[in-house]
Amino acid sequence: MNAINEEPEPREIEALLPWHAAGTLSPRDANRVEQALASDRELARQYDLVREELIETIHLNETLGAPSARVMERLFAAIDAEETRAPRHRRWFDLGGRISEFLSSLTPRTLAWSATAAAVAILMQAAVIAAVVVKEQGSSSGPELASAPSEGSYAVVRFAPQATADDMTNFLRAYKATVVEGPLKGQLYRIRLSETRLPKEEVGKIIRQMQSESNVVGFVAAKE
Amino acid sequence: MQSTPDEVLIGRIANGDRLAMQVLFARYHVRVFRFVVRLVRDEATAEDVISEVFLDVWRQAGRFEGRSTVSTWLLAIARFKAISAVRRRRDEELDEETAGAIEDLSDDPGTVLEKKDKSAAIRKCLMGLSAEHREIIDLVYYHEKSVEEAAEIVGIPENTVKTRMFYARKRLAELLKSEGIERGWP
Numbered sequence: 057m058n059a060i061n062e063e064p065e066p067r068e069i070e071a072l073l074p075w076h077a078a079g080t081l082s083p084r085d086a087n088r089v090e091q092a093l094a095s096d097r098e099l100a101r102q103y104d105l106v107r108e109e110l111i112e113t114i115h116l117n118e119t120l121g122a123p124s125a126r127v128m129e130r131l132f133a134a135i136d137a138e139e140t141r142a143p144r145h146r147r148w149f150d151l152g153g154r155i156s157e158f159l160s161s162l163t164p165r166t167l168a169w170s171a172t173a174a175a176v177a178i179l180m181q182a183a184v185i186a187a188v189v190v191k192e193q194g195s196s197s198g199p200e201l202a203s204a205p206s207e208g209s210y211a212v213v214r215f216a217p218q219a220t221a222d223d224m225t226n227f228l229r230a231y232k233a234t235v236v237e238g239p240l241k242g243q244l245y246r247i248r249l250s251e252t253r254l255p256k257e258e259v260g261k262i263i264r265q266m267q268s269e270s271n272v273v274g275f276v277a278a279k280e
Numbered sequence: 281m282q283s284t285p286d287e288v289l290i291g292r293i294a295n296g297d298r299l300a301m302q303v304l305f306a307r308y309h310v311r312v313f314r315f316v317v318r319l320v321r322d323e324a325t326a327e328d329v330i331s332e333v334f335l336d337v338w339r340q341a342g343r344f345e346g347r348s349t350v351s352t353w354l355l356a357i358a359r360f361k362a363i364s365a366v367r368r369r370r371d372e373e374l375d376e377e378t379a380g381a382i383e384d385l386s387d388d389p390g391t392v393l394e395k396k397d398k399s400a401a402i403r404k405c406l407m408g409l410s411a412e413h414r415e416i417i418d419l420v421y422y423h424e425k426s427v428e429e430a431a432e433i434v435g436i437p438e439n440t441v442k443t444r445m446f447y448a449r450k451r452l453a454e455l456l457k458s459e460g461i462e463r464g465w466p
């Protein structure tokens with residue numbers, strides 16, 4: 057008994073019915089509720105009431121309309137005013153955003169924020185690559201990842217999951233390659249093999265050599 | 281085509297990307313408005329509140345840590361702003377409004393007709409719930425928030441979320457009974 061309300065507490069499964077109806081229970085809890093519903097007619101009857109309430113709550117909220125266009129105008133006027141007073145400085149290298157976007161492009165939204173070991177490993181790798189990029193580009197060309205110029209010879213590469221920072225740095229140094237773009241879709245990076253355009257045969261030879269280093273790269277291909 | 285994830289938009293907003301701000305606003309302003317208008321019961325106030333909510337997002341995007349979803353974060357900010365807006369009103373004004381809401385429940389000329397219309401009656405009784413009960417019902421049924429997310433938005437323990445939802449539903453059943461609709465529960 058609840059000492060304050062003098063009301064019985066809801067049974068655990070009974071209390072979960074609204075979330076089951078809304079589809080927001082974990083698979084484990086949803087399974088428990090399903091099993092209970094199958095064997096408890098009173099609970100099943102109450103579940104019908106819950107679904108009725110859910111439908112009407114949605115209906116009620118959907119009839120509430122929407123705010124007027126003035127809200128957006130007012131909001132952006134306020135933002136403009138703030139920017140005029142104190143313009144914010146762009147982060148010189150939006151590594152976090154790039155990594156987040158990169159992860160989000162590969163996985164469900166929730167995974168982008170989960171601290172799984174795999175995600176950490178990828179994040180570390182992306183961070184290492186970003187550090188390499190900045191180092192390679194130096195201060196003369198600025199810290200942003202520049203779009204690749206049209207001249208020169210290029211390849212796209214996906215580093216192996218087990219590749220360490222040293223492996224990647226040594227790999228790029230060995231081939232005098234520079235990361236010029238990325239991460240692209242599919243965890244790929246565009247690297248410059250040479251500032252001048254190399255003959256196709258030469259590029260093919262470099263690519264084949266790179267492909268043999270499977271402990272560092274998972275995928276390499278020439279890129280115009 | 282896959283839309284840009286919310287967390288990516290927040291990252292861009294933190295960098296001053298107005299377009300990302302517009303996308304996020306377009307994605308959520310109606311839902312946030314509906315959540316707020318049910319709490320403050322006044323459209324003009326709700327519009328003021330959502331302007332404040334999204335302005336806060338613009339200012340605070342760099343501090344978003346991704347421990348919750350963006351929609352949960354938005355609703356938590358909105359709730360705080362809505363409660364502050366309600367508190368700014370005078371107590372008498374609130375009392376009048378509450379009395380008006382209760383009066384509406386019994387004096388509406390369409391009551392007799394609505395008693396025959398169970399759906400309409402449920403909606404009417406949903407509007408007659410207390411702010412606390414309306415809020416939890418909306419979060420769970422309309423905004424599809426899990427127990428954990430609702431707990432985060434409202435700032436109460438998860439068990440309290442479950443209990444509050446249970447009693448909100450119980451109160452709804454009582455209001456329906458007073459409207460002549462017996463559901464056989466509780």
